[in-house]
Amino acid sequence: MEKLLIKNGIVVDPFTNTQVKRDVYIENGLIKDIKNETVGAKDINIINAYNLFVLPGLIDMHVHLREPGFEYKETIKTGMEAAIAGGFTSICCMPNSNPVNDCKEVNSFIINKAKSFNLCNVFTIGAISSGNKGLNLANIGDLKNSGAVAISDDGMPVEDSSLMARALLYAKTFDIPVISHSEDIKLRGKGVINEGFVSHKLGVNGIPSVAEEIAIFRDIKLAEYFKAPLHIAHVSTKGSVELIKMAKNNGMDITFETCPHYFSITEESLLSYNTNAKMNPPLRRQEDVDAIKNALREGLFDVIASDHAPHSEDEKNTTLDEAPFGIIGLETSLALTLGLYHEKYLSMIDIANLMSYNPAKILKLQNRGAIINGNAGDITIINPEKKWTYKKENIKSLSKNSPFINKSFKGAAMYVIINGKFFKL
Amino acid sequence: MDYAKKDLISINDLSKSDILYFIDTAKEFKKISLQDIKKVPTMRGKTILNIFFEPSTRTKTSFEIAQKRLSADTINLSISQSSVVKGESLSDTILNLQAMKPDAFVIRHNESGAPYFISNITNASVINAGDGINEHPTQCLLDIMTIFEYKKEIKSLKIAIIGDIVHSRVARSDIAGLSKLGAEIYLYGPQTLMPRFINSDNVKIAGSMDNAVKEADVIIMLRVQKERTAFYFIPSIEEYRNYFKLTDEILKLASKDVLILHPGPVNRDVEISGSIINSGKTAIYDQVENGIAVRMACLYILLSGRHS
Ligand SMILES: [Zn+2]
Numbered sequence: 001m002e003k004l005l006i007k008n009g010i011v012v013d014p015f016t017n018t019q020v021k022r023d024v025y026i027e028n029g030l031i032k033d034i035k036n037e038t039v040g041a042k043d044i045n046i047i048n049a050y051n052l053f054v055l056p057g058l059i060d061m062h063v064h065l066r067e068p069g070f071e072y073k074e075t076i077k078t079g080m081e082a083a084i085a086g087g088f089t090s091i092c093c094m095p096n097s098n099p100v101n102d103c104k105e106v107n108s109f110i111i112n113k114a115k116s117f118n119l120c121n122v123f124t125i126g127a128i129s130s131g132n133k134g135l136n137l138a139n140i141g142d143l144k145n146s147g148a149v150a151i152s153d154d155g156m157p158v159e160d161s162s163l164m165a166r167a168l169l170y171a172k173t174f175d176i177p178v179i180s181h182s183e184d185i186k187l188r189g190k191g192v193i194n195e196g197f198v199s200h201k202l203g204v205n206g207i208p209s210v211a212e213e214i215a216i217f218r219d220i221k222l223a224e225y226f227k228a229p230l231h232i233a234h235v236s237t238k239g240s241v242e243l244i245k246m247a248k249n250n251g252m253d254i255t256f257e258t259c260p261h262y263f264s265i266t267e268e269s270l271l272s273y274n275t276n277a278k279m280n281p282p283l284r285r286q287e288d289v290d291a292i293k294n295a296l297r298e299g300l301f302d303v304i305a306s307d308h309a310p311h312s313e314d315e316k317n318t319t320l321d322e323a324p325f326g327i328i329g330l331e332t333s334l335a336l337t338l339g340l341y342h343e344k345y346l347s348m349i350d351i352a353n354l355m356s357y358n359p360a361k362i363l364k365l366q367n368r369g370a371i372i373n374g375n376a377g378d379i380t381i382i383n384p385e386k387k388w389t390y391k392k393e394n395i396k397s398l399s400k401n402s403p404f405i406n407k408s409f410k411g412a413a414m415y416v417i418i419n420g421k422f423f424k425l
Numbered sequence: 426m427d428y429a430k431k432d433l434i435s436i437n438d439l440s441k442s443d444i445l446y447f448i449d450t451a452k453e454f455k456k457i458s459l460q461d462i463k464k465v466p467t468m469r470g471k472t473i474l475n476i477f478f479e480p481s482t483r484t485k486t487s488f489e490i491a492q493k494r495l496s497a498d499t500i501n502l503s504i505s506q507s508s509v510v511k512g513e514s515l516s517d518t519i520l521n522l523q524a525m526k527p528d529a530f531v532i533r534h535n536e537s538g539a540p541y542f543i544s545n546i547t548n549a550s551v552i553n554a555g556d557g558i559n560e561h562p563t564q565c566l567l568d569i570m571t572i573f574e575y576k577k578e579i580k581s582l583k584i585a586i587i588g589d590i591v592h593s594r595v596a597r598s599d600i601a602g603l604s605k606l607g608a609e610i611y612l613y614g615p616q617t618l619m620p621r622f623i624n625s626d627n628v629k630i631a632g633s634m635d636n637a638v639k640e641a642d643v644i645i646m647l648r649v650q651k652e653r654t655a656f657y658f659i660p661s662i663e664e665y666r667n668y669f670k671l672t673d674e675i676l677k678l679a680s681k682d683v684l685i686l687h688p689g690p691v692n693r694d695v696e697i698s699g700s701i702i703n704s705g706k707t708a709i710y711d712q713v714e715n716g717i718a719v720r721m722a723c724l725y726i727l728l729s730g731r732h733s
Contacts, residue, residue: 130660137660141668166657169616174668226621 002045002420003027009049009381012348013056014357015370019349024054026377029420033373047415047422049381055352056371057089057378057418059359060330062154062179062233062257062305065091065122068109069098074310074398076110079330080119082308082397084423086330087413089378090121090368091308092359094154095132102127102138104146111147120418121378123149123363125179128167132156137163137170144176149363152179154233157215159185164219168228177362179231182215183281192320194282198267204320209237209288212281216240220247220254229253231362234307236262236281238291244300255362257303260329260336261403263292269403275316275323277403279309296354297345302362304354306333310399328397331390332404338384338411348382356380377420384411428726432544432551436562436601444602447722448570454725455718457494468495471528471728475501477554479535483689483713484554484564488531491720497528515539516546523547528728532556550727552720558592564688565598567719569606571711572643575684580607583680585637587671588647588696589618589658595688596647604628613637614647614669617658634669639678645686646671646697662695671697676706684708 006024013019025034060083066073074082076093083091093110095101101110107124114122126143130136132153140151151171158164158180171178188211193199195206216232220243223230235244235258247254261279266286269277277283295301309326316323337355340346346354360369367375389408392400416423428443439447457465473492477485485501492499502522513521519530529550532540537557544551555561572579584603590596590612604610604627612619613631623630631637638644649669653659676683685697685707693699701707 136654137657139660139664141660141664145667160657163657166617169619170657170659173616 004045006047006049009052009054011054012352013371014352026420029377031375053382055380056356058355058380059090060088060306061092061359063091063308065093076113078398082330083120084416085396087334087380089418092123095127096155100127100131102130104142107146125150125152128153144174150177150179154181157181157183157185168226172228180219182219184211184214187211193270194267194284213239216243231255233257234259238288241291241295255302257305259307260333264336276401279327280325302358311401316401328402335409379417380413381415383414386412434541434553435560436565436598451718451722454721466496468497471497473497473499473529474527475531477503477533487716491717519543560598561594562598564595565602567716570715582608582642584608584643585611585641586645587613589649591618593647611637641679643684666695
């Protein structure tokens, strides 16, 4: 019997909305209420969490593992290792592998392979359309039945409104959430970074912020009309925040996600044609960053996810035009978010909500996202004061495409406990 | 009992007692089909034009047999022979045929509302033999007749209608007719194929196949068309088969003496397991048989009502 006692930590539980100093006991992979006989029992692993915050295991619901198909960028295993290094107990992988995860065979392959490593939990997100091509629905019932927790054509926005509408309705039949990468792809055109002074200065094609906002508006309206739940991924602009307010005021079942880079850095990061700061949606202006931060403080966002998108050094070692969109984020996501804790934009409870409780709730992950009796023994123990520097040589992810390399951080995960098994970081 | 209208366009035009009158009349006509000589002179001298703007085998055959058993003179026009392909308007086509003094038009059209349109420009009786995704009133009547042969009453029966409801004229007519008779109707299928605006208290959308079938007294399975994959209504026929087919397993949840109907033609092992049909648990052939009786009754009621 595996027994683990986390002593003296400050336990942050979003389910009970409490932050109190107490012990947490995990037995056979599950959180158990502490009884008298537990204390002083033999064969028990003890973690001293004095002055540390004990959160329900962090869940990154927007990760690109590159297996099958692009194992030179990231494998399922290296992605899982990066997740643990970043403090995550669970990650959800987007379907744009090769082949695309649009059928039970690919879905089962990923799930089974991930299980074989006995590292973190991996949940799969299946495709909305076959091959992410936007031409016909994927076998969504089969995807759900073989373990997918959501569907998305992330990376290839669903252009056809009737396909999006039917996807929302069909997914509703199977009670599986839809995650939208909302973007008017024709309006993005050949754009590679945010359209603005920086794109003008660099002389590269810009992506107008409205390309995101038009599509988010459409998707909100579709979800509203068809009374279907929807999750909007990687929101990056001030205009989009206004749309979130509209949706939340109408009490709709729509959830919104942003990523750490959208509240941490601006398009200025691209001034040296830095391809490691190229992602989609692109880094925006300071006023967008401020709007995202304020929205987080006001509780408008439901989720912070990394949109971890590994690409090899060779692929990124080129012009802004040619380099692929995407940055890695699993190992910096928590530290960047703790930046907002230090700036007093977010409390620990907020972080537990944004990075654990809400993702679990949106994706209906059973028994996760809260520190309560019977839940999976998934815990992240955080020291918000820990100082460290993000060094390229320490990156666990197979790819190193991050704009944050050599940045000094305050705050890190010290332990990750996954189904009762603990990893000291 | 009498029925004053000249046409049968929509089940919504019939009152509850009208429906029962049609069924009672059909019961009488069913006896003719069981005789050695399956013909009566009731409609001698009447001319009926069956105009099928959309291909149909069983409905067309059923109407034709009904007419022949009533001794009516019948002319069939199908789309390939019609003037429509030559560019003639629907209204001109009908007015030309009208000049030949038919007593009734039987109309099958791929556009909703076509029989209604025709009924307004002709003095002849018009029977809707299925229009677009709108209605198929004689199918509804034959379904009701079949249910009455197995169940004493329709009031408070739990009736599940499963499949492509939103594109189904059979479903639309059945929902209207059966709810008029007091049945409790549960609809189920992919949400993409469910109606979204229902304003009747005894029509509900079931949350799952199990909920729809559970303790059902009657299950009406609808045909799903492969074309539905083209406009994203369903991903594939395989997926439909996996999650929306009536199987022996699911059927166990239904009432012990459940009656299973299907308007045909059946896609075996797509919407319903072949084994359910093979084991004789469906009333599909009763439906076909009653179809003729119902159509005889409709012709009789509409034509004799007007001229006697
Ligand atoms: Zn995306």
